[in-house]
Amino acid sequence: MTDHSVPVLRWTDAPEGPAVLLLDQTRLPAEEAELRCGDVPSLVSAIRSLAVRGAPLLGIAGAYGVALAAARGEDVPKAAGVLAGARPTAVNLGYGARRVEGAHGRAVAEGAGPEAAAAVALAEARALHAEDAEASDRMAEHGRDLLLNTLLGDRRGARDLRLLTHCNTGSLVSGGGGTAFAVARAVHRAERLERLWVDETRPLLQGARLTAFEAERDGLPYSVLVDGAAGSLFAAGRVDAVLIGADRIAADGSTANKVGSFPLAVLARHHGVPFLVVAPVTTIDPETPDGAAIEIEQRSAEEVTANAPKGAEAYNPAFDVTPAELVTAIVTERGVVSPVGRDGIAAVCSAPPTGASRSRNGMMNS
Numbered sequence: 001m002t003d004h005s006v007p008v009l010r011w012t013d014a015p016e017g018p019a020v021l022l023l024d025q026t027r028l029p030a031e032e033a034e035l036r037c038g039d040v041p042s043l044v045s046a047i048r049s050l051a052v053r054g055a056p057l058l059g060i061a062g063a064y065g066v067a068l069a070a071a072r073g074e075d076v077p078k079a080a081g082v083l084a085g086a087r088p089t090a091v092n093l094g095y096g097a098r099r100v101e102g103a104h105g106r107a108v109a110e111g112a113g114p115e116a117a118a119a120v121a122l123a124e125a126r127a128l129h130a131e132d133a134e135a136s137d138r139m140a141e142h143g144r145d146l147l148l149n150t151l152l153g154d155r156r157g158a159r160d161l162r163l164l165t166h167c168n169t170g171s172l173v174s175g176g177g178g179t180a181f182a183v184a185r186a187v188h189r190a191e192r193l194e195r196l197w198v199d200e201t202r203p204l205l206q207g208a209r210l211t212a213f214e215a216e217r218d219g220l221p222y223s224v225l226v227d228g229a230a231g232s233l234f235a236a237g238r239v240d241a242v243l244i245g246a247d248r249i250a251a252d253g254s255t256a257n258k259v260g261s262f263p264l265a266v267l268a269r270h271h272g273v274p275f276l277v278v279a280p281v282t283t284i285d286p287e288t289p290d291g292a293a294i295e296i297e298q299r300s301a302e303e304v305t306a307n308a309p310k311g312a313e314a315y316n317p318a319f320d321v322t323p324a325e326l327v328t329a330i331v332t333e334r335g336v337v338s339p340v341g342r343d344g345i346a347a348v349c350s351a352p353p354t355g356a357s358r359s360r361n362g363m364m365n366s
């Protein structure tokens with residue numbers, strides 16, 4: 001896993017008071033700068049500016065944000081609501097905030113005083129952080145084995161794999177090694193990665209800036225490409241599988257992820273290439289029935305029009321939705337969902353936390 005000189009996210013009780021400390025991802029790869037968020041408003045600002053980003057890490061940030069409000073003796077339910085609403089698409093953010101709010105509320109209901117309840121909140125945030133790190137390792141194993149033993153096993157002994165990824169899904173989005181990028185890293189460590197194609201991922205360049213940063217530091221063979229170049233790689237037969245993360249997976253398996261993911265799914269289906277979504281179960285939202293129900297964050301025109309005439313208008317959705325029928329498999333820490341549909345999603349949500357066995361719905365340990 002990428003060892004950052006500055007931790008991706010950590011809690012401090014430093015003399016000047018409790019705070020969430022973040023590796024500021026808007027300044028990577030040029031600078032590894034630490035951002036101190038000593039209150040909820042500053043953490044919300046960091047979330048909205050993508051100084052901290054990526055669904056699983058947003059869940060962890062939301063969790064610590066509620067713990068911060070508790071430590072400061074503030075209104076915890078109000079803080080949880082503000083944090084959960086900071087960005088609408090990644091379900092993890094609200095999950096993390098509400099989970100810690102619930103732990104804090106139960107402690108108070110049981111008679112805990114403010115300090116004791118704040119300690120419970122912090123412990124719950126730390127537990128979520130640790131669970132996500134463990135989930136990263138399991139997803140990496142399941143995804144690697146799915147690629148090498150199942151999907152592309154007939155290529156055993158043949159050439160190594162050419163994997164394409166979009167946006168950034170490594171340790172910068174996680175309490176551990178990440179999601180989709182962690183699978184690519186595991187394939188590399190199995191000495192089976194020929195090339196990681198890295199979509200630059202406009203407009204904020206999470207691929208060119210952040211995935212390239214992680215691939216460089218982890219020693220993966222990678223090439224950055226403009227998003228529009230992916231089609232020609234598929235047409236030339238130079239992509240063996242697509243690996244992407246997720247921000248919200250609906251009950252029917254529809255998946256919201258960084259804008260540009262849906263076109264990749266169409267390209268993959270047209271060219272008969274496996275399209276894998278890699279995400280922890282905390283990214284699945286059974287309360288969202290289908291892709292149409294997923295709120296897509298619309299971001300500022302300025303992110304797109306930096307090189308356009310002053311005043312140019314823009315269409316800047318941060319995410320798009322890939323329908324379940326275009327997803328080959330969803331790789332979670334509890335196992336692999338395939339075929340992707342309501343039954344498989346329900347099965348993985350009810351599966352034991354690790355070591356899930358094959359289910360009647362096709363879920364399998366890859």
Ligand SMILES: CSC[C@H]1O[C@H](OP(=O)(O)O)[C@H](O)[C@@H]1O
Pocket residue numbers: 050053054055056166167168169173179180206244245246247257258259318
């Ligand atoms: C595995 S979560 C990473 C996920 O988050 C990214 O969005 P953003 O950079 O706007 O937080 C993108 O959707 C990635 O796939």
